[in-house]
Structures are given as structure tokens and as C-alpha cells.
Amino acid sequence: MDFKRIEVIFLIVFVCLNIFLFTSYKQNQHVETVNNDDISQSAMVLREMRGDQITVPTLATKVGSGYYLSSGSSxxxxxxxxxxxxxxxxxxxxxxxxxxxxxxxxxxxxxxxxxxxxxxxxxxxxxxxxxxxxxxxxxxxxxxxxxxxxxxxxxxxxxxxxxxxxxxxxxxxxxSYISKVTTLREKEATITEKQAVLALYSNNAIANGATIKWTTLGYSRLLDANDSSVYIPTWFIAVENKNSGNVQIKRINAFSSVLMKASDDANLSSSTSN
CATH class of the missing domain: 3.30.310.160 (YycH protein, domain 2)
Structure with missing residues (x-):
């Protein structure tokens, strides 16, 4: 038996295994660092919100999922x-x-x-x-x-x-009623309730002293084109003004965390009475 050859093979396997373990360790370290950075940034934003006397309920951190949907005129x-x-x-x-x-x-x-x-x-x-x-x-x-x-x-x-x-x-x-709804892409992850509220604050869309009354996740229209409409998962966030008592309903794109323009719907408008 060629023991020299076996030693070489074991050496190569040993080196490859060490490279794999080292790479995995670095990747896990990177993920942990990113997660820690996210947690630190979230904690900092929440402290800023408390400093602005904004009342925030306990926010869920569960990641959801959704689709890009399309519906034509009917x-x-x-x-x-x-x-x-x-x-x-x-x-x-x-x-x-x-x-x-x-x-x-x-x-x-x-x-x-x-x-x-x-x-x-x-x-x-x-x-x-x-x-x-x-x-x-x-x-x-x-x-x-x-x-x-x-x-x-x-x-x-x-x-x-x-x-x-x-x-x-x-x-x-x-x-009103939509029919013939189709999915445009594969299912994608959505941001959490907590991320949506923090994104709203980061967009300067919550006044000092305001109260987050409720949040809910549903589909809303992103755009209209060629007699069709595209809908995406959207976080709706109700914000009560401290002085007037009015409730404003804001929308956050649940895919991109972008603040969406005010809805043109009277009952889902950006300014409603409490």
C-alpha cells in the first residue's frame, strides 16, 4: 500500500476541512455582527422615539411573506x-x-x-x-x-x-371589486411590524408626542398601468396626534420599507378623525 499517497490525501482533506470551517466561522461572525448592528440601531431609534414622547406599543418582530399581485379591468x-x-x-x-x-x-x-x-x-x-x-x-x-x-x-x-x-x-x-388576480413573482419576505414603525419614524412621519394606535398588514395598490393595477403587502399604521386627537393612517411598503404616498381612498385616507 502506498502510505505516502494516503498521507497526502489525508493532508489535502484536512486542509480543505479547515478552510471550510474557517469560512463558516467568518460567515457566522458576519451574520452575528449584522444582527447585532440591526438590534443596536433599532434600540437607538426606539430611544429617540421615547425622547420625542412618542407612545409605541409592543411591536412584533415576526417576518412575514407576500406577493406582487396584479388585477386588470373587469x-x-x-x-x-x-x-x-x-x-x-x-x-x-x-x-x-x-x-x-x-x-x-x-x-x-x-x-x-x-x-x-x-x-x-x-x-x-x-x-x-x-x-x-x-x-x-x-x-x-x-x-x-x-x-x-x-x-x-x-x-x-x-x-x-x-x-x-x-x-x-x-x-x-x-x-368596488377586483377579479382575475394573478401573482407576478414568487413569494417574498416582508418587513416586521417593528421595522415598519421604525421606518415610518425615520421618514419623519410621526410627530412628537404622537401615539401609535394600531398597525395592520394587508395589500394595497402600488401603481396603475395599462388598465391593470399592481398590489403589494403594506403596513398600515394609525398615528394619533397629541393635540388634535386626529388619527392619521400611514402606509409603509412591506417589501422595501419605503413610505408610500397618501391613499386616494376616503376611508383609508392619510387623515381621519379619531
Missing amino acids: QALQNASQRLQNQRYSFTNNRLYSRLVHPISVKNGKDTAALKNVLANPRMVAFGKHYRYSKLFSTANRLVYTQKLPEGDLYDAQGEIIFQISNKQIVSYEQ
């Missing part, structure tokens, strides 16, 4: 509306506006219960089962329902129902 809502009864309705820019012939009486705290059967009836509301009640975006005089997608809830003017309440009666509603 006549689905117009076609389905032909079956509607006991209401007078019209369309403006693909948005349905309806006034009920017989208003629906509601009791205090029972508004959504009164609408359960209405949403389940396609002769009262088209695609009603495709929407979910959103307490966060609702007020005393209007109930907001957001469209449900397989990938998550859509918080956008293009997929919602808003019921108007007057004198303890639901008198009218407006509705």
Missing part, C-alpha cells in the same frame, strides 16, 4: 349588479353607488349582525361573501368591509364596501 361587478333588487344604483369609474329602497334598521353594537344576511344575498350585494368587516377602518356612521383575497385582505379603494348609517339605519352603500 366588468364582473357590473354584470353581477344586474341581479340586484330593492335598490337604486349607478356606476361611476367602476364603482357602484346604491341607495336602499328599504333602509335596514340596526341596534347599537349590532350593525354587522344586521348585514350578515344582506352580504350573503347576491340580490342585495354582489359578491358579498368576498368581503370581511374591518373594525379598524369603520366609524360610527359607516361600516367598512374589505375584499378578501387568497393571499390576504385588500385594503384599497378598488376592493371594498362602505355602508352608510343614518338615524340608526343603513341607508346606502358603495362598492
Whole structure:
């Protein structure tokens, strides 16, 4: 047996193993350094926020995931509306506006219960089962329902129902609906709730003395192009002004941490009353 050859082979294996272990060690050291830097930077920003007397709840650090979604123009809502009864309705820019012939009486705290059967009836509301009640975006005089997608809830003017309440009666509603939703890319990681709030502060979008009331993650429109719209995961952050008591709803791109422009939707606007 050629022992010399075996010694050489063992030597080569030993050297390769040491190189591999050394490389792995350096990589782990780098990851640990990056993580420590992120933690240190987050802690520093939170201290600055406390110094500005901004009230921040406990923020989650769980990483989520989502997609780039696309939806083209569709006549689905117009076609389905032909079956509607006991209401007078019209369309403006693909948005349905309806006034009920017989208003629906509601009791205090029972508004959504009164609408359960209405949403389940396609002769009262088209695609009603495709929407979910959103307490966060609702007020005393209007109930907001957001469209449900397989990938998550859509918080956008293009997929919602808003019921108007007057004198303890639901008198009218407006509705929009998107269909034929497709994914444009593979699933990607989203930033955490904590990262979203820190990004909002870093963009000077939180005034001194403000309070973070709530946050929620859903899909919203990124852009419109060629009769299609692109939607992305978005962090919605409600910020209450200390002096006025008004609540502003800000949006952070959950992929890039970029502050998004104010929504053009009345119920998801950047300035709403508390």
C-alpha cells in the first residue's frame, strides 16, 4: 500500500476541512455582527422615539411573506349588479353607488349582525361573501368591509364596501371589486411590524408626542398601468396626534420599507378623525 499517497490525501482533506470551517466561522461572525448592528440601531431609534414622547406599543418582530399581485379591468361587478333588487344604483369609474329602497334598521353594537344576511344575498350585494368587516377602518356612521383575497385582505379603494348609517339605519352603500388576480413573482419576505414603525419614524412621519394606535398588514395598490393595477403587502399604521386627537393612517411598503404616498381612498385616507 502506498502510505505516502494516503498521507497526502489525508493532508489535502484536512486542509480543505479547515478552510471550510474557517469560512463558516467568518460567515457566522458576519451574520452575528449584522444582527447585532440591526438590534443596536433599532434600540437607538426606539430611544429617540421615547425622547420625542412618542407612545409605541409592543411591536412584533415576526417576518412575514407576500406577493406582487396584479388585477386588470373587469366588468364582473357590473354584470353581477344586474341581479340586484330593492335598490337604486349607478356606476361611476367602476364603482357602484346604491341607495336602499328599504333602509335596514340596526341596534347599537349590532350593525354587522344586521348585514350578515344582506352580504350573503347576491340580490342585495354582489359578491358579498368576498368581503370581511374591518373594525379598524369603520366609524360610527359607516361600516367598512374589505375584499378578501387568497393571499390576504385588500385594503384599497378598488376592493371594498362602505355602508352608510343614518338615524340608526343603513341607508346606502358603495362598492368596488377586483377579479382575475394573478401573482407576478414568487413569494417574498416582508418587513416586521417593528421595522415598519421604525421606518415610518425615520421618514419623519410621526410627530412628537404622537401615539401609535394600531398597525395592520394587508395589500394595497402600488401603481396603475395599462388598465391593470399592481398590489403589494403594506403596513398600515394609525398615528394619533397629541393635540388634535386626529388619527392619521400611514402606509409603509412591506417589501422595501419605503413610505408610500397618501391613499386616494376616503376611508383609508392619510387623515381621519379619531
